[in-house]
Amino acid sequence: MAVDLSPTPDVAELVERTTTFVRDVVIPLEERHGGVARTEDVRTELQRAAKDAGVFAPHVSHRYGGHGLDMRGRAAVFEAAGYSLFGPLALNIAAPDEGNMHMLEAIATEEQQERYLRPLATGEVRSCFAMTEPAPGAGSDPNALATVAEREEGGWRINGHKWFITGADGAAYAICMARTSGTGGGAGATMFLVDADNPGMRLVRHIDTLDESLYGGHLEVLFEDCRVPDDAVLGEVDEGFRYAQVRLGPARMTHCMRWLGIARRSQDIAVARAAEREAFGSRLGELGMVQQMIADNEIDIAASRGLITQACWELDQGRSAAQSTAMAKTFCAEAIWRVVDRSLQICGSLGVSGDVLLSRFLREVRPFRIYDGPSETHRWSIARRVLRRHDTEARR
Amino acid sequence: MAVDLSPTPDVAELVERTTTFVRDVVIPLEERHGGVARTEDVRTELQRAAKDAGVFAPHVSHRYGGHGLDMRGRAAVFEAAGYSLFGPLALNIAAPDEGNMHMLEAIATEEQQERYLRPLATGEVRSCFAMTEPAPGAGSDPNALATVAEREEGGWRINGHKWFITGADGAAYAICMARTSGTGGGAGATMFLVDADNPGMRLVRHIDTLDESLYGGHLEVLFEDCRVPDDAVLGEVDEGFRYAQVRLGPARMTHCMRWLGIARRSQDIAVARAAEREAFGSRLGELGMVQQMIADNEIDIAASRGLITQACWELDQGRSAAQSTAMAKTFCAEAIWRVVDRSLQICGSLGVSGDVLLSRFLREVRPFRIYDGPSETHRWSIARRVLRRHDTEARR
Amino acid sequence: MAVDLSPTPDVAELVERTTTFVRDVVIPLEERHGGVARTEDVRTELQRAAKDAGVFAPHVSHRYGGHGLDMRGRAAVFEAAGYSLFGPLALNIAAPDEGNMHMLEAIATEEQQERYLRPLATGEVRSCFAMTEPAPGAGSDPNALATVAEREEGGWRINGHKWFITGADGAAYAICMARTSGTGGGAGATMFLVDADNPGMRLVRHIDTLDESLYGGHLEVLFEDCRVPDDAVLGEVDEGFRYAQVRLGPARMTHCMRWLGIARRSQDIAVARAAEREAFGSRLGELGMVQQMIADNEIDIAASRGLITQACWELDQGRSAAQSTAMAKTFCAEAIWRVVDRSLQICGSLGVSGDVLLSRFLREVRPFRIYDGPSETHRWSIARRVLRRHDTEARR
């Protein structure tokens, strides 16, 4: 037992297979579609190919057909998959399905797993996670949760307004978060499994967003007297906020892993350009300011990976990892953004054109500084934990 | 004579009229079209309204129906117009027409002015400026100019490949830059007026770019044995690089002015949001990290304006202003980008949605750090001038 | 009347004389003393030379022997003087005397001016400004003012604890700020002229600080039953906070002007080094990353100057200029710091050695981001004004 950064042989092998698969199969498709998959055909083709390549569902337990990777294993494989915008969809590790699978494995009953997790794990269906609400509801402050579920004969009735519900269009079901007791900071919330054909759940519109690559879009969704039976409750009543944390910590990290792949891809595109393009009498890559951008990219990527590793290791130890996931998420969201931005800058006019995918990447990674908690909210929580630590130590 | 920052009464009055016009007439149209004008109907409607409001063509001399503003006057009025993406189009001060008018007034013959400038100044036609070439041609390094014009009986024959030719689709003519003598740093270039119906000029494709608001798009254009008569020469043969400078200094500044308007608009959207949205028990604008972003926006806007003022004042004095325009362009391109980025961050999910125009603005201003010379090229030229100044002083 | 950035001929001429004086007389002395003047001999020698050169007391009215410059004139001359750490002392425009003269001219009675201002303006004596208090007193939050003055027969009795009282050692008198009515935000404060030989005022210690160049040091001062007569009141009773603003706005700007001189000096040292030193086969100044630092220095200097100009112009118009001085102070403090830091970096090991004055400059400018209000406090006030402006406009 000592500090060791080498992956297990299984993971190393899966990373290599994923890398090859992404390069040979996924990227050609991604480039043909400009990075945005809009039809089930594409999804089906990608996932069939991933199954053939033996890289499908790396995070799901063997029982449901996956590779059973822990967070550290995911870190390496998801980054390799994230090297293409289409990689996560191909491996069935895209948001929000990937996080939902993680949560369903952790808290769903046997029956719920068979009915909801199994088809999700195989790629047969998709799902969504209905938590975020427009102002003044639950945005960066989850305590503002305004959607309410009231108990009634044999079940519950949900009313509320959600938005930015990723993947809702085409999802077979939603996991919906609603207040079931109390108010404000002391409220209890509960998660419900709501089938897409429930007449009380209505997709209002696709929200037009800067990013477009998350399959199924970001939707506005209304729950209007939406009735669900008792066995639609996921886990315990009133424990929703706690479960949200179970989902959020790892989900934050898997976002980082996937986008780190895009950062590496951006750097590779920029480096290839810097190596080949001549300007002012030498190749671009020999100009100091370009070298500075390349070096800073390299450092940002390495530092991001280091923070992800730390957080994943803590999660795998069964620790809450609230501080390390918050730090990793905050840093990665900003560092990855910088990497894509610099890479685009290195490529000049070509970089803002559709001839390379960099401007697509720029659009996709920008919201990551907002989704899953804006950087400001994370910084606030990080500082609060530091101060609490100080207070505890000072009191001793 | 002493330092004075107040505009002349004429300019002040025009700014106010422009501000009202933009708020009442332009923005409603802009928001209806999501910031991208795609048809002549929109352009015609906007320009008719601007004429009615008495704010059309502020930069053109009285002779051609404009207000005859100098650079300092433009600074104030263009910023007010730039407050909407549609403002510059409405006032007929959008790139590249605005820069072309400036140059045609400065170097075209009487006949050329009547034929090319007059209809441009009234908005009857549009134009384009065909200088930039794909690698390894003239990009950030103009000396790499690869398009060639050869003298032939009664005129010239132009061959070359251009790209990122803004506004080319629908333009009545192009001002094309071609090498007419020498090679490398010692080359002579010449500008040619090429009518759009010249069979030797071919629009190859619209380049798909991150930004989309510049009317007429960015095009790839081929000149293939493109014949033009002698009177198509703009100014003197072999003086093209010098004229490009005539155009570039002011053009850099007018870009800054217009985008500064967008920066102010972004800040106003963010401040409105911060004033109204509640989170964590107080309105957003009372949270320190939000205040920091608002303050930094305010500072970036003020500093940008200061640098523009300095450069415009120098230009109006007849000075080359190469250093001050390069500094203003570099700073503004980055500061404006920061302002839009922070404003979007303040608005959170709303900011990345199409419900406000911030993500549109983000897409529009990003290329400004590349167009008209990437920041790295400007920094290189700024440093070289500083070093040359040192060398000169040291030699004394 | 139109935007004009050229100084008046008088100011231009004074700037030139100051520049020559600093280069020929001041810098040799500064370098000999490593940038820190510790004795009256040095001060006397510098001020005598400044009088001989006709550049002494440029900000003081003619009546008291000065040049009577307005804020815009000071901007140019103070920057020229600030090119050396010894320049402000030489011209008698160093903090806190310069700000005290400004305030005494504005609010002192005729008698007080004769007794306190005249000898200060000639350099015969020095003064200090006793406002700042250690926590939990008046630091960045002036409302926390804890020093109290109580009325008694024929005068006042002051009790309180001050620190960071610049120049107190050797000062002929202090202007002391004390609470005279109310508490918290609604308190009234009064300024008192306290002679140095008043037994109730005691210099406790020199505070050892990162910066060392402000003549007379930063002291901890105690007022213990310090009795002063009624005519020691400066201006009106309970109007101290308002007067502090009278002093603070301009004082903020003059700090910026002087430190901007140091920024320019740092850049000149770095550029000289970059021009002469060879590394990796070319001179330093040809390396891209060095050029980037040189360019960023140049931009930071120009942007700082632009913001100072804006604020000074507003002050000269009789406006409060609270927003523009806060923005200028915040930006300049950080920009100047960056310039010195980059210049030092360009010089490498030489830069951290005492063989050039850069590490001295670094130490001197760092506290400027804290003194006269930390950047965070200014940002907070800037944002609050922006929000208030929004609220006012929204209410219409």
Add this chain to the structure above:
Amino acid sequence: MAVDLSPTPDVAELVERTTTFVRDVVIPLEERHGGVARTEDVRTELQRAAKDAGVFAPHVSHRYGGHGLDMRGRAAVFEAAGYSLFGPLALNIAAPDEGNMHMLEAIATEEQQERYLRPLATGEVRSCFAMTEPAPGAGSDPNALATVAEREEGGWRINGHKWFITGADGAAYAICMARTSGTGGGAGATMFLVDADNPGMRLVRHIDTLDESLYGGHLEVLFEDCRVPDDAVLGEVDEGFRYAQVRLGPARMTHCMRWLGIARRSQDIAVARAAEREAFGSRLGELGMVQQMIADNEIDIAASRGLITQACWELDQGRSAAQSTAMAKTFCAEAIWRVVDRSLQICGSLGVSGDVLLSRFLREVRPFRIYDGPSETHRWSIARRVLRRHDTEARR
């Protein structure tokens, strides 16, 4: 075998002991001396106490009385020791002795180890490393090495001019790097052990520097016909550049480890202040801009540690780790600087005063962005390796 970040029990225990020792014994002494040890008394007292506490010489092999830690073990222990400026001196792991011990263990002969390493490992003597030269010699570009050693009867004669030779005053010997064949990039260099009493080695002066805490100062040293016998050669003739790399990789990392301790200390001082100080009606730590600084410190510290871990792990695997040590050094030098700077800012006036050690820390860590290769040189080498990697892969 899988990713694991927990230290071995031995290391964990040593870290804990070191932490206690630093807190209880070292910091009181450090604060009494303002962070600068100037006499052998202090050094002796510190090292005796470290021996008593069982934490002395953790990096030296058991054979020479140390704990035999590998790089990963050092990472944890050195950071704990670096929490005080006096910690490294106490544990005998300060620069340059620590790096010299590392190198002597790696390449010295048995006899050389007994004579030079053993007394150094026990703290009996100190040493220095004479490599850096003033311009135009070996600074950031080692190929510019100007010091020459010429073979003569029975040994060598060294001539050259060195500066920034840390710890030279009082050192028992120097390891001197001199050119022994060829010129420019193809030159061969050799390392020589030169006793302090060698009449050919002369200490010219202490260089006055921004930092002052490295025991024995930074000196200018002249080698004038300095004669050394054949057995003064360390390792092989002409292999000096390779050995320098052996020393530099790990030495870069141990600098990072030690300064990371200072970053943590700075953060702790700032957090304590933020927790206790009230301003604007709440404690400092509840203000958003202060929270942002605290959070960014926490992230910078965590990211630095992650990069150090990566590099140390590679070094322990016997890899060259040139890229990972360069990235870690570049990032850490800048991140640690930011942490100290922000911590000082949080403390306001107190932060720039000598009442806390933050301004001392600021002075000490600034040169780290220059020493051991300026950030610009590292970025250049990082980018070059990335480009070379690209070229290699592209060629396949």
